[in-house]
Amino acid sequence: MPAWLLHPLPLAAILVTAANDHLLKGSGLLPGWLTGKLSDFAGLFFFPLLVAAVLRAKTARARTIVVVATGALFAAFKLSPRACAWIAPIAGVTPDATDLIALPMLAVAWWWMARWRPSPRWNGPAWTRTLVLGGAALTSAATSPIRGPYYYHPLPMWSAVGVTRQSVACADVDLWVSKSGRQGVGLTIAFEPRGTPCALSLDRLALVVPGEREQIATLLPERIDVAPGQPVHRYVAVPFDDADAWHHNHRAGFVRVDMTAPDGAHALRFDIVHAQAPRPRWGTEWSERIIITGESPTGLQVMVRLDPAMTPGRIESVELVENTPDTVGGRAGDDEPIAALPLSLAVSSAPGEPVEVPIFLPFDTTEWGTPSATHLKLRVWFAREGHEPTWFETPVYTPSEAGTP
Amino acid sequence: MRPGAAGMAVIALLAGCAHFRLRDGPGDVDLSRPPPAIDARGATLPRPTLDRALALSPGVLAGAGARQLDSGMTREAGLGFELGVYATHVKLADRILADTKRDYGYGDHPTAWGINLGWTPPATRSGQTDHQPAAYVEAQGWYAAGGVAAGVAFTPGDSRRARTALQIAPLLGPFYGRFQVLLDGNIAFEVGLALKIPVILSWGP
Secondary structure (H helix, E strand, O other): OHHHOOOHHHHHHHHHHHHHHHHHOOOOOOOHHHHHHHHHHHHHHHHHHHHHHHHOOOOHHHHHHHHHHHHHHHHHHHHOHHHHHHHOOOOOOOOOHHHHHHOHHHHHHHHHHHHOOOOHHHOOOHHHHHHHHHHHHHHHHOOOOOOOOEEEOOOOEEEEOOOOEEEEOOEEEEEEEEEEEOOEEEEEEEEEEOOOOEEEEEEEEEEEOOOOOOEEOOOOOEEEEEEOOEOEEEEEEEEOOHHHHHHOOOOEEEEEEEEEEOOEEEEEEEEEEEEOOOOOOOEEOOOOOEEEEEEEOOEEEEEEEEOHHHOOEEEEEEEEEEOOHHHOOOOHHHOEEEEEEEEEEEEOOOOOOOEEEEEEEEOOHHHHOOOOOOOEEEEEEEEEOOOOOEEEEEEEEOHHHHOOO | OOHHHHHHHHHHHHOOOOEEEEEOOOOEOOOOOOOOOOOOOOOOOOEOOEEEEEEEEEEEEEEEEEEEEOOEEEEEEEEEEEEEEEEEEEEEOOEEEOOOOOOEEOOOOOEEEEEEEEEOOHHHOOOOOOOOOOEEEEEEEEEOOEEEEEEEEEEOOEOOHHHOEEEEEEEEOOEEEEEEEEOOOOEEEEEEEEEEOOEEEEEOO
16 A cells, blocks of 8 residues: 555655755755745645555545545644644644645645556565655654744834933932833833932833823832842833824833932933834744844844743853854853853743743854854753753854845 | 746745735733843833734635436536635734745634635536526635635526525635525535635734
């Protein structure tokens, strides 16, 4: 029965699938749209032959059932992210409705089983049939998701610009946008002690965007006690219809913070802008934990994602390392460090809430703009409370390796 | 269509050109909680929104079934064309693979509602072509990988009872079934494969 597979055509389909999944995807040799479909076309041809061979489907009805079942499963996986997640432990499948264009290959597979009769020269010995069956099964099960590079697609966000650090009596006050979306913005205010302890009052915070109504933060005023060596952080939410502001081209504004300090009242102004950043030219392989979200000549903006079960914990450090050929697969300490940022950053979350931590990794990114053979990895050292530090990492694509997205 | 033009159309579809984003906008964010690491300078990432979308879905339907005639059931097969227009929602990915357009999915509870306009040219149909309706209009609801469509079938310019029917079509992935009750009292059913290539127009909130 595997004789269906013992022919140059199905064998070529198996080889094409294997080569596409493990060599061509992400290599840059072929365009992404082509490697994204190649395995679907080749796989839908040989996979029903494989299943029919394994099940010894001798009758036309049995072969038809195999073909129809293959189509139904393929469609389910391509249409349902949930189905893809279910099969993820044994095969990487990406949901994509446009892949259904490969379905006519099922008709070719059905026709092949119905019409093709092996000539004696394709009746190889038993071990060749076993080899082909094993190879086809392995190719089917070991389809891999595309390795990369993947680039983050920034959405419009507010961010603080210009001078963000201002002095008030015993503290320097810093402000940044820590959340931004269509529901509004979340602001973090940092009070860095300057020496003597004192008490401040955060009286009022207003977001002023010309053309929009002034947005006043609720839950204020609040007393802030500043002591030497103990910076204080406060989070202030300012809800408003940011989608409306974006579509009305309201791209600039400021945050006014009214405070009372021992030396009197202060009105601080922090300028903010509303912009959609360009896609970073640095990419990564697909990673659930590490995403490069931005770049500048002075470093990379990185997002670290943790599962709720990983908190409370600490992000100990972030590193960019170069894997020399000698250290591939070796221990973490064997790599050549390029940049390292010690942090000891406490991370906590509400039960069930996934965690995101933005981190800026400073280094000279311009050095990596020229063609060079690199094997860079971003590595995050992390320690759960009461556990030994561990690390996770992802391969990194520099602009010269990946080209401009 | 000339072979060259057909080839270009296939390449365009394979290239994933079938999604057009008409308007971008801010993502979703939960303002009620402080960031998990409050002293980390920077912003957490807004999540891509579940955007409204319109799917224009032309396709070819190939099916086979049976039709009741006065002389009994008779087998028949046909090739039809359908244009579906559906209201749905899509969620765009936050990361893009190199050399590709921004990928999208249909969210956690993928639903679509809309109408189908179908036409089966008599020349593509086996059996008694003068007995059955040639066109149909139906409403369709879709959830995850399955759905159902129901409507009326008729022959344009021919309002005889024998050429008009009520029909219902269960759908599963690319497969469909269709059951018709003709107004002359006869019935027909068909199962087949629907190959439809949706063109998605989406816009952010």
